[in-house]
Amino acid sequence: MIYTDHHVHTRFSPDSSADIESYLLRAKALGLTSVMFTDHADFGTGDELFKDLIDYEGYFNHMKTLEKAYGIPIRVGVEVGYEKNHRGAIDEFLHRFDFDFVIASIHYGDGMDFYLGDFFYGKTQEEAYYRYFEILLEMVENFTNYEVVGHLDYITRYGPFEQKKYRYRDFKEIIDEILKGIIARQRGIEVNTSGLRGLLGVTFPGEEVLRRYLELGGRTITIGSDAHFNEDYYAGVLDEVDRLKALGYTGISAFEKRKEKFYPIEFKRKSLGYE
């Protein structure tokens, strides 16, 4: 199977204890042609847990050893937690290592972490979401050292709000600016299926934004489970392929050595004997 899960965390991420070997066995059982890992590398985070980067030289060597032992190609990606005052350090970090794929994500804003909740204090839901989109827009306009923007509306996963979902039309202008900015710079987005496993029951981003991205001329798109546990590996990926096709997408992107390969969706359906 050619559709590689493009967002996966291992025990090398501070918030995961998933072991790599189990992922590799799972990928082989699924008949995948490669595995991608995207452990966290956060810059400027307010969360103690994420302050230190791992030993990447050891990490790359470890992946090489496993690749040989398990006989499946391992792509080494990274999920960068972006913060505008650390843009230089991020570029330097990405220059130093030979990653296959970079996801750029906003995990915190104005020095506050979304996960820890302090970002939301004193803000209405609209203010909090709007501020998040402003922070993301700043990234899109000033940073291009990545392939896809991670979980584009991640903010909705957190926040003490009863109804966490939002309507695209309430943030239409700024979301359009973000999407146009991504497209103009020839970057992409991901569909992150982690929300399907939680209470929200939606992908990040959801259908309205996926539709709009396509309408505005977006093409590059990866699919990722954002698994932090072995059992979540590949969750929802094939369903997303079908859904994207139904929305009008013609292909899914995959990355190696930071170069894009575009797999027509038809190919998957044929290879699975659907058509």
Ligand SMILES: [Zn+2]
């Ligand atoms: Zn993330």
Ligand SMILES: [Zn+2]
């Ligand atoms: Zn992640």
